[in-house]
Amino acid sequence: MPRKVAVVNRYRCAYCGACVSVCKFNANELIETFLQIYEDRCNGCGMCVKVCPMNALEVIECST
Amino acid sequence: MFDVVVVGAGPGGSITAKTCAENGLNVLLVEKRQEIGVPVRCAEGISKSALERFVEPKKFFISREVVGAKIYAPDGTEITLSEERAGNEVGYVLERKVFDRYLAKLASNAGAEVLVKTTAYAFERKDGIVRVKLRRMGEEWEVETKIVVGADGVESRVAKAFGIDTTLKPNELESCVQYLMTNIDFDPDYCHFWLGKSIAPGGYIWLFPKKVGANVGIGVMPSLAKRSPKEYLDDFVSERFPNGRIVELVAGAVPVCGEIESAVADNLMLVGDAARHADPITGGGIANAMKAGYYAGKVAVEAVKRGDFSKNFLKRYDKLWKDDFGKDLARKRKLQQKLIKMDDETLNKIFRSIPKNIKELSVRAIVLEIFKKHPKLLWDIKDLIL
Ligand SMILES: Cc1cc2nc3c(=O)[nH]c(=O)nc-3n(C[C@H](O)[C@H](O)[C@H](O)COP(=O)(O)OP(=O)(O)OC[C@H]3O[C@@H](n4cnc5c(N)ncnc54)[C@H](O)[C@@H]3O)c2cc1C
Ligand code: SF4
Ligand code: SF4
Numbered sequence: 001m002p003r004k005v006a007v008v009n010r011y012r013c014a015y016c017g018a019c020v021s022v023c024k025f026n027a028n029e030l031i032e033t034f035l036q037i038y039e040d041r042c043n044g045c046g047m048c049v050k051v052c053p054m055n056a057l058e059v060i061e062c063s064t
Numbered sequence: 065m066f067d068v069v070v071v072g073a074g075p076g077g078s079i080t081a082k083t084c085a086e087n088g089l090n091v092l093l094v095e096k097r098q099e100i101g102v103p104v105r106c107a108e109g110i111s112k113s114a115l116e117r118f119v120e121p122k123k124f125f126i127s128r129e130v131v132g133a134k135i136y137a138p139d140g141t142e143i144t145l146s147e148e149r150a151g152n153e154v155g156y157v158l159e160r161k162v163f164d165r166y167l168a169k170l171a172s173n174a175g176a177e178v179l180v181k182t183t184a185y186a187f188e189r190k191d192g193i194v195r196v197k198l199r200r201m202g203e204e205w206e207v208e209t210k211i212v213v214g215a216d217g218v219e220s221r222v223a224k225a226f227g228i229d230t231t232l233k234p235n236e237l238e239s240c241v242q243y244l245m246t247n248i249d250f251d252p253d254y255c256h257f258w259l260g261k262s263i264a265p266g267g268y269i270w271l272f273p274k275k276v277g278a279n280v281g282i283g284v285m286p287s288l289a290k291r292s293p294k295e296y297l298d299d300f301v302s303e304r305f306p307n308g309r310i311v312e313l314v315a316g317a318v319p320v321c322g323e324i325e326s327a328v329a330d331n332l333m334l335v336g337d338a339a340r341h342a343d344p345i346t347g348g349g350i351a352n353a354m355k356a357g358y359y360a361g362k363v364a365v366e367a368v369k370r371g372d373f374s375k376n377f378l379k380r381y382d383k384l385w386k387d388d389f390g391k392d393l394a395r396k397r398k399l400q401q402k403l404i405k406m407d408d409e410t411l412n413k414i415f416r417s418i419p420k421n422i423k424e425l426s427v428r429a430i431v432l433e434i435f436k437k438h439p440k441l442l443w444d445i446k447d448l449i450l
């Protein structure tokens with residue numbers, strides 16, 4: 001069954017943490033110098049997309 | 065074993081570590097970035113009194129001094145506030161790349177151990193102490209501590225690891241973009257603020273002068289904004305500063321949810337943006353982060369002396385920050401909820417009705433004047449301001 005997950009465009013991301021502050025599911029993290037999304041925990045709610053100042057995130061359907 | 069592990073070397077974390085170390089505690093300060101203070105996520109404004117309460121001002125971390133703030137209504141009507149009356153963010157414009165490092169150095173000089181490019185990624189409470197898992201350049205190890213201080217900023221995950229849910233909603237943060245701009249024309253003696261739903265829904269645009277150029281930025285509330293903050297800012301900049309050059313880009317988020325119920329758990333205190341300590345109206349958070357860091361440090365010292373790291377004991381820290389600025393956060397959150405509903409025409413009207421001859425222009429004086437003229441407008445919010 002296809003499910004929804006957030007993906008980040010690393011070329012747009014400015015490493016600000018807005019997305020992390022709104023994720024209820026602990027599905028993303030600012031690591032030393034990059035944003036990591038944990039797909040297994042992400043439910044595609046899109047909250048992070050809404051708050052990203054750089055338009056760097058989108059929710060996509062993923063088949064796995 | 066450490067007495068205290070502080071996670072995050074922003075202003076909150078460094079002041080915590082400094083206060084603990086000065087009082088003889090064994091402190092570790094960990095920062096996941098490889099360079100403290102970079103990338104900057106700040107407009108860098110702080111009032112003179114707020115800064116001077118904790119550090120002696122030094123030329124090398126102050127980029128510029130201003131004498132006040134100019135605030136513009138959507139139609140351009142302007143009011144001017146003097147530095148003392150303009151709140152916690154107006155007075156000095158810092159160079160945070162240097163300032164944050166300087167604070168970390170003070171902590172280190174006081175005896176704290178500082179580790180950079182080191183992430184605290186997991187916490188395990190056992191037998192009254194905490195095992196903190198650290199990762200640095202792929203290497204992982206553990207340290208033990210009596211107390212953890214989460215000073216890990218808006219993206220805090222420490223809170224959740226200890227069972228405090230500080231997740232923000234889209235109406236509880238400001239999503240921000242800022243440019244360092246050169247080749248622009250402005251009055252460098254003031255910080256400038258532009259208000260209005262059409263300019264920055266649920267937030268505002270700012271210009272803070274620096275030694276070279278100025279920080280020109282925007283915060284919007286995602287629940288109200290129709291576009292990303294960058295798009296609103298680009299419109300403003302191309303209209304106002306068509307010849308400006310952008311030499312640095314900053315993105316960030318500020319928590320503006322107001323006072324949280326508690327910033328402590330067993331073995332844990334949260335400080336600064338991690339505890340959502342930023343001002344819900346201005347978005348300023350440096351001053352409160354430093355105050356909170358100081359209080360957390362003091363309480364950590366007492367806790368270690370008593371050998372009591374329970375939530376119950378650490379509640380003293382809640383009391384200290386709440387008595388100092390917690391009520392102010394709660395009041396400002398209420399005021400913010402009213403302000404974001406005002407349409408541009410109402411704001412224009414309010415600004416236009418402020419008499420030009422008020423001698424001591426303070427927020428309170430302004431409100432009193434408006435209240436005389438438009439009692440209906442302000443009836444709603446008078447309790448919050450007066
Ligand atoms: C665009 C913008 C403009 C602003 N303008 C102003 C202003 O003009 N005046 C003002 O007073 N405030 C301003 N603020 C707010 C201000 O920047 C913050 O309130 C302030 O930095 C909070 O300090 P802090 O110590 O709590 O957190 P931060 O300064 O965010 O520091 C947190 C640190 O923790 C580190 N960290 C996080 N997780 C971990 C981990 N797991 N392990 C190790 N390290 C970790 C981070 O890398 C970071 O260095 C602005 C914010 C933004 C976004
Ligand atoms: S909110 Fe956007 S810019 Fe900020 S860290 Fe997340 S993806 Fe990157
Ligand atoms: S889509 Fe929802 S669950 Fe997934 S990372 Fe974004 S906020 Fe978290």
